[in-house]
Amino acid sequence: MASSATKHFARQRLTALVQVPLTIWLVISAISLIGASREDMLAWVSTWWVAALLVAWFLSVPLHMSIGIGDVIDDYLHKKGTRSLTHGLNSIYALLIGIVGVTSVIAITLIA
């Protein structure tokens, strides 16, 4: 664990930084898409740069989330065994969200 501590810290800050513009953009986009038809939505998601930004969002958010939850696990779980197990589950959860998100964007791009 020791040598990865600073890597985790740097990654947490980096992903947080990346998310600021990405999330602002996503919220503004979502608001402007209120009332859009299914076709409009598909077309929007499959625009190449929108798809790229969405993929970036779905990569950085689960990573940031898993590091954050990992911190909570390190804080509150005192038994090493329980801690490692919960870290494992946390990583799988984040990975699943990432995979579902990224494959959805790719699938929509291919359908549209």
Next chain:
Amino acid sequence: MVELTLPRNSKISGQGKTYKSEAKGDAKLRTVRVYRYDPDTGENPRIDTYEVDTDGISMVLDLMIKIKSDLDPTLAFRRSCREGVCGSCAFNINGKNGLACTTGLDELGKGDINIYPLPHMPVVKDLVTDLTKFYEQHASIQPFLQSDEVPEKEHLQSPEERELLDGLYECILCASCSTACPSYWWNGNKEDEGLQDEEYLGPAALLQAHRWIKDSRDDRTEERLAQLDDTFKLYRCHTIMNCVQVCPKGLNPAAAIAEIKRMLVERQGQKVT
């Protein structure tokens, strides 16, 4: 799991006693509530109440000494220098950690005064806490000069280099900061598994670690940084900043910790490139 409630024998459920100064003339009595615990009786901790004539008293420590000499000689607490230098009189006074000898009664408003031991530390008796762990953490960062040079007379330092230590060397190890830190409370020794090294060192030890990292005469910067590159020792600091709020010497352990983190990120970058 983290413990959210106190162990049964730590709960304040003992029957408190009340002591009263003999009021001279129209002197106003002030109510002081003090945490009491005596391991020899086997009883739970209790809160004793002292009604004290505060005429001529300006500092909390003076008040405590008056209680001990006039009302109740069984009250135990540590103090020595009575001028904010030795760091032995740190207690939790009206909910905030600080030195009794430098906290004026006028700073505490008009109401009752509550004095408890430093939070989270094992209590030896009354307001005396066991600081063994705290000192061990300090010792673990090797708080002494380690230089490869053997100078003829002394290790020299320019005034500018010396200035870098301002705000770091003044620490009196009173433990107010570490024991005010929630992360320090629940990331203390995760001892149930005997994992002595999986603990947060706390703001006081990390401030001192930074003091030696910054010292131009010290040659162990890399080793010192490497020791702190750890999920528990350093990175349990979540910038809660209670340490900065309570430090009676006005120091900023949070800034020191942030600086160590910054140096570690830079060090990591240098390793990659």
